[in-house]
Amino acid sequence: MSTAKNIKPTESELEILGILWEKGSGTVRDVHEILEKSKDAGYTTTLKLMQIMHEKGLLKRDTSSKTHVYEAAISxxxxxxxxxxxxxxxxxxxxxxxxxxxxxxxxxxxxxxxxxxxxxxxxxxxxxxx
Amino acid sequence: MSTAKNIKPTESELEILGILWEKGSGTVRDVHEILEKSKDAGYTTTLKLMQIMHEKGLLKRDTSSKTHVYEAAISxxxxxxxxxxxxxxxxxxxxxxxxxxxxxxxxxxxxxxxxxxxxxxxxxxxxxxx
DNA sequence: ATTGATCTACGAATATTTTCGTAACAAATG
DNA sequence: CATTTGTTACGAAAATATTCGTAGATCAAT
Known part of the structure; x- marks a missing residue:
């Protein structure tokens, strides 16, 4: 099983994944603005989460421009x-x-x-x- | 909505609830022995969890005998x-x-x-x- | 060039969940 | 009756997850 990821996203991580699956891709601000509707957390909180998710391999990102663009790395x-x-x-x-x-x-x-x-x-x- | 419980069992708590729903009721040892098969945690860990769940109103218990008997308090x-x-x-x-x-x-x-x-x-x- | 807005990085504080050691007690065993 | 076994209670450590303040970089508009 090559693609068998035993990855276990947390609650918050799942919310972000859900948004990115639906949008395809997005910046931290994009995600944060959607997240804000149902939650209440600061911008840097969302940022930090997405950075962690990137470290874990849950998200891919394009850092070619100043504002990074993220997308889900797991299906x-x-x-x-x-x-x-x-x-x-x-x-x-x-x-x-x-x-x-x-x-x-x-x-x-x-x-x-x-x-x-x-x-x-x-x-x-x-x-x-x- | 009178019975609307906004209760959010944790991961471990769900496992215990699942066991009790299936068994109907059981002692800490009963639950622990089943839990052990898929997890590895000490007996007192299971005990503590079930005590916390009782405090939270997730479990009911009968303390009439030394060994307490628990059952799920939420459907x-x-x-x-x-x-x-x-x-x-x-x-x-x-x-x-x-x-x-x-x-x-x-x-x-x-x-x-x-x-x-x-x-x-x-x-x-x-x-x-x- | 200076200001202001926006962004990332990072560290650390908080909060939550999970785990377990230890003590006290009761019941069974020898 | 002394010892072993099984039980609850409790506190606190350890592990995880969440939150946010602050600093520094970049860029656009004055």
């Missing part, structure tokens, strides 16, 4: 998967479908999304028949 | 929901169905479980037609 998918696995393990008695039911239950999903899920379920069933 | 479902919501928010761009797809993707689910999910999807669709 959203693999991080999602890792977090899901732990969550299923500790809080959902090891049952992925229990998690799925719970997630579907409380979030109003669009018809389009539901269709996508259904379609996916069919694909899974097809595969398992083989 | 598994509401905790699951709270964690899911945060996760969807920070890591899944706010999309519950994205989480569902990811969860289905990597965990091999039994046919029975898949059926249950399908059935649930139908129920949701029915409700939304109203």
């Amino acid at each position: 959203q998918e693999s991080t999602q998967q890792q977090l899901l696995n732990k969550m299923i393990d500790t809080v959902f008695n090891g049952s992925a479908s229990q998690l799925v039911l719970q997630a579907l239950g409380n979030h109003r999903s669009s018809q389009e999304e539901l269709d996508k899920i259904k379609q996916y379920l069919n694909e899974i069933e097809q595969q398992q028949k083989k | 598994q479902e509401s905790t699951q929901q709270q964690l899911l919501n945060k996760m969807i928010d920070t890591v899944f761009n706010g999309s519950a169905s994205q989480l569902v797809l990811q969860a289905l993707g990597n965990h091999r689910s039994s046919q029975e479980e898949l059926d249950k999910i399908k059935q649930y999807l139908n129920e949701i669709e029915q409700q939304q037609k109203k």
